[in-house]
Amino acid sequence: MAYLKEIIQWCDQTLSASAFKDYAPNGLQIEGKTEVNKILCAVSASQTAVDAAIAQGADLLLAHHGYFWKGEAYPITGMRGKRIKALIKNDISLVGYHLPLDSHPSLGNNAAIADLLELERIEALDPSERHPIGNIGYLKQPMSPEQFKAFASEKLGFDTIHLPADKTEILKVGFCTGGAQDYIHKAAEQHCDAYISGEVSERTFYEAQELNVHYYACGHHATEKYGVQRLAKAISEQFNIEYSYFELNNPI
Template identity: 85%
Template sequence: MANLNEIIQWCDQTLKSHEFKDYAPNGLQIEGKSEVKKILCAVTASQTAIDAAIAYGADLLLVHHGYFWKGEPYPITGMRGKRIKSLIQHDISLVGYHLPLDSHPTIGNNAAIADLLELEHIQALDPNERNPIGNIGYLKSAMSPEAFKQFASEKLGFDAIHLPADKTSIQKVGFCTGGAQDYIKKAADQDCDAYISGEVSERTFYEAQELNVHYYACGHHATEKYGVQRLAKAISEQFNIEYSYFELNNPI
């Protein structure tokens, strides 16, 4: 058992959440029990994830995609109202970390992608960022664009969408998980051979061609399911409490 506020303080310090300008609040979003025995982690605070937390007997639901995003309407009604009501009725805290969990050099989503793809010599995608949201890494051996598509698909468990460029070989790879397809411009500025993110837009097809950077869309969910697991594991080890991961099976 651990104190909720102590867990949040430790997470905030570990992830340096105060250093980020984000699209939603990081940390405690809905306050439940003051003492935490069990944590369930999931990528998104969907109703199915909340139901799983209730069934698991969790005191805390840890997610990457929480609530209260900029531009959302203020009234707590409809689908979001039902979700929040479920959490409050069962006294479950909702804790979400967005950009800080993408960025962290060992726990983060990008760090996990680098590990899975066996990338080396990791550096910032944008050298001007204090806490880089995206990164660059190098394959141990160069691959053809087709071989890299197969490699990335196998490693990330997602049938990657490949938008081709003219380059015949890939070794320098830019990457940023989730919906960061527009960072392909940053990858081009850094002379990357390829760029990986989660989603893809219609415009990305042309950008890959004209910027001469192979683009691989590897799934928003598929690229961002590792950070919450790494963070939950770290919390479990720090505070000696139980945790479990709920897989949402989101194909996007």
């Protein structure tokens, strides 16, 4: 058993949450029980994740994509209202960490991608950022664009979309998980051979060609399902409480 307040304080400090200007609040979003015995983590706090937390008797739902995003309507109604009502009714806390969980050098989504793709010599995609949201890494040996597509698809369990450039060899790889396709410009500025993110836009096709950076869309969900698991495991070890991961395989 651990106290909710202690868990939040530890997470906020560990992830340097206050250092990020984000699109949603990081940390405690909905307050439930004072004491926490079990955590369920999920990429997104969807209704199915909420239902799983209830079914498993979790006291805390930990998500990368929580609620209260900028630009959303204020009234708590409809789909979001149903989710929040279920959490409050069952006294379950919702805790969400977005950019801080992308950025963390060991617990973060980008760190996990670097490990999975066996990238070395990790550095910031944008050297001006104190807490880099994206990163650059180097393959152990060069690959052809086609080899790298197959490699990324296998390691991330996703049918990767490849938007080709002219380069015949890939060694230096920029990457930022989720919906960061527009960071391909930063990858070009850093002379990357390839750039990885989760999603893709129509404009990305032309940008890959004109910036001469191979683009690989590896899935928003597929690239961001690791951070919450790493964080939940770290919380579990720090406070000696149980955790589990809820997987709803989102094909996007």
